[in-house]
Amino acid sequence: MFFASDNTGPAHPKVMEALTRANDGYAMPYGADAIMDEVRARIRDTFEAPDAAVYLVATGTAANSISLATLSQPWDTIFCATQAHIQEDECNAPEFYTGGAKLTLVPSDHAKITPAALRRAIEAEESRGVHGPQRGPVSITNVTERGTVYSVAELTALCDLAKSFNLPTHLDGARFANALVALGCSPAEMTWKAGIDAVSFGGTKNGCMGVEAVIFFDPKHAWEFELRRKRGAHLFSKHRFLSAQMLAYLTDDLWLDLARRANAANARLVRGLKQIEGVTFLHEPEANMSFAGWTRAGHQRLHDAGAAYYIWEGTLDGADPDELLTARMVADWSMSEENIDRFVDLVRG
């Protein structure tokens, strides 16, 4: 019953097999491996973006920070949701990689930035000339950090707004596949057709061992990204092992298949929990993450049974067993129906 995060589960066997296959003889280092050629072609094809610049790194924070640094100047401010991973969970990596850019936190609705709030935030940086931070990229996270999903129309509206101020746009797609299958659209529709300039395309949370792609739809950013990646110590010598993961991930729709499994697992969990009286959801779950509250007594039963997840507010210790505490639960592709049902049963008590 591991719902702590989709980064606690295993890699898919096909990914592991691909690593073993890649481990044959010699290969050119630093991204010059032949597998990377296939990855690049595959991603360009998948995104209908024949000119895109495509790179691999091993962590989501690297993908976000280095791509945002490529789109920013150190005196800029990056617009993002209050709950964004780049704000809350990267220990100032964006500030480090950009050389000191600021983050402007845009109020959101269930972690989704609204165009009105974004407009206010952008306009608020308008009038100070050299004194204030300059307007920089808009970073959007889909799936959001609260498990909600921007529709294509919503993404488009935000990107249109950014473009009207001539600002570049970045998509934090640590859970790109989960959003995509929830939306049922194409990768192009969820990105460049909506106005996205750069994507952190996650693999790690969805069945890989540790690989994320960075995609720039305009290749003018390519060389700067390569330098920033190397300078950040994120260029792998034995790069073929990043390439192999990503190629397996993109082969035979494995990435979509795994995301569907994770989303389905979450949906089963949500259905079960919703049938329990008194369980309340903070946000409507739309992908593979849920936030719901139930009694401390229910949490205690789960704890005693070894279930793993985050108690989002409050702690397990407390006097009142009826007090409601919120749980964050994330389902990965490998979650079994038995474990989900058992989890629900324990909440029910």
Place this chain on the structure above:
Amino acid sequence: MFFASDNTGPAHPKVMEALTRANDGYAMPYGADAIMDEVRARIRDTFEAPDAAVYLVATGTAANSISLATLSQPWDTIFCATQAHIQEDECNAPEFYTGGAKLTLVPSDHAKITPAALRRAIEAEESRGVHGPQRGPVSITNVTERGTVYSVAELTALCDLAKSFNLPTHLDGARFANALVALGCSPAEMTWKAGIDAVSFGGTKNGCMGVEAVIFFDPKHAWEFELRRKRGAHLFSKHRFLSAQMLAYLTDDLWLDLARRANAANARLVRGLKQIEGVTFLHEPEANMSFAGWTRAGHQRLHDAGAAYYIWEGTLDGADPDELLTARMVADWSMSEENIDRFVDLVRG
């Protein structure tokens, strides 16, 4: 005939098997995995350093840059050999991670810093108070970038000198195992007993897929390193896959066995080349790397046969087939005797 670098060869099968074993069920992320506990204990035991702080990252540049940043202030200068990897091959990553520290290049003898040169370099930074850079860490590379190896006495002399100026010391051990087996000493003797404070302990070039340990013998550096690693985007969520590589590497002396194979391969290559008239060595090879010169015609024969290595100076194209060009050759653990002998034969012509 791949002598381009020890990062072009495959990972050892035992490392790959360990990855597969580690890929079972759920594991705590971000270094809280159980395998990391074993790694930490194993490294402490191997280095006879029960209090050491031990961390894993995926690239040698990350290991060097983040450990040096932890030992430095942004207004310091780091003393290193002119040929150091941190100077020549990391695209300013040390400057980036330290927040703008300088590197002072110390003249060397076959890439080995001499105590006299180090003393001159340190003393030259003495008299400018707040105006000049401040004296920072001394970084020593063993195996050096030219294939030579510092003896324990030589390391001790440099560290003693650093300590006499109250400067911390760092060992770039991207090829730690190759140096160790060449010296026949213990890991403790090559590090803290000689006066080293922090080590980049390489795995990638010696049979792993992509893992390096950073070891601080004084654990006071631990928390700062953890923050710097996360801020640099080098903390892996699925950390168990770093741990598993390192544990396999340290199990049953695999790391020493692989280094012996690589050094032996290089020795065979050197023996063969030395028997060829006109082949001259720039440095006396002491581990798994060699620099030797022979005719352009010989290089052409190798090229035509598909051999891979760096021509260190000059290019293959040229009018004079008798002109001498230098090759850099690095042997990894997987190099076959047949390939070595064939390479030598092609040089001989």
Place this chain on the structure above:
Amino acid sequence: MFFASDNTGPAHPKVMEALTRANDGYAMPYGADAIMDEVRARIRDTFEAPDAAVYLVATGTAANSISLATLSQPWDTIFCATQAHIQEDECNAPEFYTGGAKLTLVPSDHAKITPAALRRAIEAEESRGVHGPQRGPVSITNVTERGTVYSVAELTALCDLAKSFNLPTHLDGARFANALVALGCSPAEMTWKAGIDAVSFGGTKNGCMGVEAVIFFDPKHAWEFELRRKRGAHLFSKHRFLSAQMLAYLTDDLWLDLARRANAANARLVRGLKQIEGVTFLHEPEANMSFAGWTRAGHQRLHDAGAAYYIWEGTLDGADPDELLTARMVADWSMSEENIDRFVDLVRG
């Protein structure tokens, strides 16, 4: 009728005379001038802080950024009011000098942080270990950016709270003297006795040409500040000209006299405006800055007469002469009663 800022007025003649006196013969550079010895002694005496480290720089942004950098780590977040100068008017200088620290904007009441809001902001950074930014210094501005003044009790409450989390405290005192005379307390009471660790002590806005002192009550910060100042290019070779300004400023209570004049000028302005029907104040002015609204027609009359001040929201151009627009007005020591009265008359129409 120059109310644009207290940085648009002249330096006081005594400051200019001091510069001329200082310009006699040779003087040791870089802060080793004899006048600086007097400044240091005077500030230590004024603040009843015999061990304080005292430095001079030429801009308020330098004072703030370098002192905050000295109190921070790059992975920290600095707590400040939403309206703080370090957030709004320094073009990411704090992020630059700290090496990428973040600013956490604390909601405020008329630009004054409340202890409850500060506690919430600090506690919100509590639970993410290495993932989130670490808690850094609390920076308080007095006079605030909206012309209000923290009482000693309010400063003490914020500092007590910071100390309870073991966080250092910084006072942005660009208008230190204006706050001090408004409060009628001693410099020590407004700073270290209330729990402040470091002060940006402004001179520029209150009759100097360009000088700010930085005061650390704990001298352990001294050497790091000196290095950061030099590295930031803020150590003046002909430092005596900074020293001379500051010494004149502190002599015969000139600094207090000028602040009293500025505050009195603002009070006269406020009294006049309050007698005009329809003029409304956004904040209760407590020092030398006011924010008040009146009709566009009134602004037009001022504009035509050459008055200088910021229209805080909206613009002069518009259809409706009765629409209310807010003005920001700052009075400096040199503001004449005639100009104030004429300004008020023009608002009245």
Place this chain on the structure above:
Amino acid sequence: MFFASDNTGPAHPKVMEALTRANDGYAMPYGADAIMDEVRARIRDTFEAPDAAVYLVATGTAANSISLATLSQPWDTIFCATQAHIQEDECNAPEFYTGGAKLTLVPSDHAKITPAALRRAIEAEESRGVHGPQRGPVSITNVTERGTVYSVAELTALCDLAKSFNLPTHLDGARFANALVALGCSPAEMTWKAGIDAVSFGGTKNGCMGVEAVIFFDPKHAWEFELRRKRGAHLFSKHRFLSAQMLAYLTDDLWLDLARRANAANARLVRGLKQIEGVTFLHEPEANMSFAGWTRAGHQRLHDAGAAYYIWEGTLDGADPDELLTARMVADWSMSEENIDRFVDLVRG
């Protein structure tokens, strides 16, 4: 007898008078003062560069660091002489402002980079792709840090070389005027006609209180420089006091007059010393700085008489009064003939 540096002398009275004149009433802050308009026009005229972007800062380190940062990327290396001020005397400010660029030290002849050495240094950074630092600007100092002066032909040769590699060029002109009058050329000939892109044009060492101009001959750098200056906390609110100094400096050829005086003072010193047997010069003095050696006994006599200058190597204390110690002597515009002659007499003994 103050020969310690040209930053220890007084400002010229005309500069002080200009400050007093500028201190009249209100002025727009942050470079929007009317005097700055005059400065800009005067510098453009002086340099025959009607499109040049012109800015003022208060320290030479700021002028160098911010202009170099504007010409560089963080992954670049800046080529400069081993003795350059940016290398030896700025406490890593260039690394700080560039965000971690490296400095490549080019061997020099009496502190003058030779084209051959520059070519070797540039070519040595050629072959490592993303791995090594990228080639960045060439920074040339005239007057050099050893008192020698590049001819226009020498400057042109270095700039031609830089241009052939498509690298921008920067002139550290902390002693610009001293070089110019030594060369007898025009400001345009010493800069953009020779191929210089950006100039740090010093005023502080030559009779100002603290002001340096930064000149970009291509105005495309203007906005970035403005942002970098503000972010570095080097944009003065009461900017008119920088403007006033620079305007006085440029009026009626004051800057040239003062430089001629300083150079003449140095020439008189050199003539005097050369007549003393045993006094030897390290470099041929060409402007206002000299390096010469004489006996420890001679130094002792000067010390006892209160003379101020740097003993460049060794210390005054020592057993052998006949041992030669080198002095660095810098003459400023205010140096009297009496003091020079007395200094020479004391060396003679």
